[in-house]
């Protein structure tokens with residue numbers, strides 16, 4: 001199975017999705033000033049094939065690291081994909097410096113397995129923080145399949161809420177929580193989720209995208225109700241095609257690679273403790289890189 005996946009992804013590369021030309025930024029929008037931005041990229045080959053759940057890996061310049069980002073939306077007609085990033089380290093700080101019309105050296109994708117979507121009834125899509133943007137594409141897929149999509153989105157305060165308008169354009173229900181109560185319910189996404197599950201026996205599936213503690217808490221919340229729960233993991237990645245092992249996770253006692261076996265897995269089976277440890281493994285180096293590394297291409 002793994003081997004088949006690898007071949008499929010390599011085949012994708014050979015079809016020209018990794019363009020020899022830089023990928024142009026068609027539109028840039030600051031969603032949360034200085035913290036989160038949205039880029040619409042001219043990537044017709046990726047837009048034609050990308051499905052909900054897929055991601056891309058981009059490299060800003062020759063010396064740059066490879067950054068995995070979930071595709072938040074696609075427009076196959078205009079040949080564009082949308083990505084949303086949180087300015088977290090050196091590479092996303094570099095990305096934040098680019099402007100409309102600038103090019104990103106390479107954008108590879110679509111990568112990963114697409115979300116398993118079928119018509120099943122009510123599906124709750126939970127998004128936390130930046131994860132709301134990635135969840136948007138999955139929610140859209142469920143809507144297109146004819147499911148009743150309930151979106152539950154949460155952020156620390158109202159200024160950090162993303163994609164509420166976009167989700168409201170197709171979700172019959174968008175339920176909001178903020179940690180400080182500045183919008184929607186005061187509390188966490190899991191507070192809304194628990195109440196909904198207690199009062200709605202029709203929920204067929206829950207999908208969660210966001211910070212690891214949130215996805216773990218979502219899985220814990222759904223467990224007593226026996227509702228199938230899918231989480232989209234944001235492991236550290238290098239090649240994105242199943243070769244390096246950087247994105248290793250344990251799911252149901254088995255080793256899986258997030259890039260080719262995921263990024264979505266059964267939330268009840270993921271070893272979240274190990275995932276948290278692996279995500280923190282390079283924190284010191286990331287900090288040093290952010291503070292000290294000077295990119296020769298961009299001189300920052």
Ligand code: NAD
Pocket residue numbers: 070086127128129130131132134153154155156177178179187188189190209210211212213214217218232233234
């Ligand atoms: P955050 O920590 O501010 O949390 C956002 C919301 O998630 C909170 O308001 C709350 O409602 C919920 N939440 C957080 N922790 C929770 C817990 N323990 N229990 C229940 N609910 C909880 O989020 P942020 O800082 O904006 O998030 C950024 C993080 O999301 C980064 O770590 C990034 O790597 C991750 N992310 C993940 C994906 C993915 O594919 N899984 C995609 C984008 C971003």
Ligand code: FES
Pocket residue numbers: 236237238239240241242243244245246247248257258259260
């Ligand atoms: Fe290398 Fe997944 S990123 S195996």
